[in-house]
Amino acid sequence: MPQKTDEIFSHQFHQNPYDYYKEIRPHQPFTKVKLFSGMESWMAFSYEASEAVLKDPRFIKDMRKVYPDEITDENMPPIASSMLFVDPPDHRRLRNLVQYGFTPKKINALKGRVEEIALEQAELMKGKETVDFIEVYAFPIPIRVICELIGVPEADQMDFQRWSHVLVDVMDPEDHDEAMGEFIVYLENLIEQKKLTPQADLLSDLIRAEEDGDKLSKRELIGVIMLLIVAGHETTVNLIANGLLALLSHPDQLQLLKENPDLMPQAIEELLRYNGPVEFSTDRWASESFTFMGQEIAQGDHVIVSLASADHDPQVFSNPEQLDITREKSPHIAFGKGIHYCLGAPLARLEGDIALRILLQIFPKVSLAVPESELEWRQSIIIRGLKTMFINLK
Numbered sequence: 136m137p138q139k140t141d142e143i144f145s146h147q148f149h150q151n152p153y154d155y156y157k158e159i160r161p162h163q164p165f166t167k168v169k170l171f172s173g174m175e176s177w178m179a180f181s182y183e184a185s186e187a188v189l190k191d192p193r194f195i196k197d198m199r200k201v202y203p204d205e206i207t208d209e210n211m212p213p214i215a216s217s218m219l220f221v222d223p224p225d226h227r228r229l230r231n232l233v234q235y236g237f238t239p240k241k242i243n244a245l246k247g248r249v250e251e252i253a254l255e256q257a258e259l260m261k262g263k264e265t266v267d268f269i270e271v272y273a274f275p276i277p278i279r280v281i282c283e284l285i286g287v288p289e290a291d292q293m294d295f296q297r298w299s300h301v302l303v304d305v306m307d308p309e310d311h312d313e314a315m316g317e318f319i320v321y322l323e324n325l326i327e328q329k330k331l332t333p334q335a336d337l338l339s340d341l342i343r344a345e346e347d348g349d350k351l352s353k354r355e356l357i358g359v360i361m362l363l364i365v366a367g368h369e370t371t372v373n374l375i376a377n378g379l380l381a382l383l384s385h386p387d388q389l390q391l392l393k394e395n396p397d398l399m400p401q402a403i404e405e406l407l408r409y410n411g412p413v414e415f416s417t418d419r420w421a422s423e424s425f426t427f428m429g430q431e432i433a434q435g436d437h438v439i440v441s442l443a444s445a446d447h448d449p450q451v452f453s454n455p456e457q458l459d460i461t462r463e464k465s466p467h468i469a470f471g472k473g474i475h476y477c478l479g480a481p482l483a484r485l486e487g488d489i490a491l492r493i494l495l496q497i498f499p500k501v502s503l504a505v506p507e508s509e510l511e512w513r514q515s516i517i518i519r520g521l522k523t524m525f526i527n528l529k
């Protein structure tokens with residue numbers, strides 16, 4: 136088997152990673168790859184290896200523990216102190232502070248509001264022949280919902296978009312630092328304003344926790360808001376857009392869904408598996424040296440999981456390259472696994488379901504306005520999403 140690992144993260148790779156995964160997975164289920172930065176990393180490609188990495192407490196998240204001399208709070212943005220980038224016991228403390236807002240019961244109560252927002256966005260498309268589906272529909276719906284939940288002004292969403300793209304796309308380090316600086320100053324000002332006029336929102340609740348003293352530091356408060364804004368901006372948009380694309384390129388499945396709208400929850404699970412919005416896990420680091428999947432891991436080694444490759448592993452999914460919205464009991468890991476399992480999964484599922492349901496009801500003739508081969512995928516280290524997606528509505 137030739138070493139194919141150099142191709143990963145190239146422009147060509149992003150255009151169709153699944154062919155690459157199909158070739159590498161059986162031979163190199165857990166192997167070293169070269170990242171675009173030139174850095175070497177372990178990457179899990181098989182389902183078995185991916186699940187094992189995500190559940191193994193020896194692969195930790197907190198870089199400050201791995202490189203105490205080089206990595207400190209001073210040279211890392213506050214998002215590095217959020218739950219996604221720390222380990223127990225801090226992880227549990229930070230997750231507990233926001234968890235209550237994202238339980239399935241709390242999220243179900245948002246159903247009516249999410250429907251209103253989707254209908255308003257659909258209204259903006261009425262009468263038009265062609266639109267960029269991402270700009271007008273797939274992107275604004277999750278943004279408006281997360282902004283309302285957190286209590287951040289929707290009017291600032293263009294800045295949020297720029298700042299959050301910086302965190303997940305391949306980018307110049309100087310632009311990265313500048314954007315991070317702006318994001319932090321913005322949040323500091325917003326927190327000061329909220330302290331003066333608290334409201335019934337998550338940010339006001341978290342500010343109270345910060346003021347209580349030992350539950351949440353100021354840096355952690357900024358970190359969690361950054362994380363929620365980024366998660367709200369970069370993920371569900373791609374469930375809605377990648378999901379519609381998968382349906383449009385499989386007319387039999389689209390027809391089946393139109394005839395049986397009750398299949399939508401199952402279809403959402405399959406769309407998450409088939410071309411999910413989060414292609415790679417975030418970084419993990421080996422806290423000690425040990426043998427893992429037959430490979431010698433050294434302390435401090437960097438590890439990533441290709442969630443997309445795991446979710447196409449024929450050892451777990453029959454006919455994995457086939458979109459099948461009637462697939463039963465899909466154990467996909469599009470939302471991750473283990474203690475960092477996605478906090479926003481119930482919200483993402485609700486938004487995906489409502490957004491696609493309303494779109495297909497109002498625009499049953501929707502079709503792609505450009506050939507699929509001309510669509511361009513973002514060059515991201517985490518996300519799988521299109522730059523634009525023009526559709527015909529009539």
Ligand code: HEM
Pocket residue numbers: 218219220230237281362363366367370371374411412413415416417418442468469470471472474475476477478479480482483484
């Ligand atoms: C379809 C949409 C989404 C997908 C596919 C997704 C996927 C993921 C994945 C794979 C992880 C784990 C990453 C890792 O272990 O390295 C994660 C974590 C997380 N997600 Fe999501 N996400 C989605 C939507 C959201 C939304 C809307 C929110 C906002 C509330 C959110 C909030 C979070 C948070 C806070 C974590 C960190 C959890 C922890 O560290 O304990 N996600 N997500």
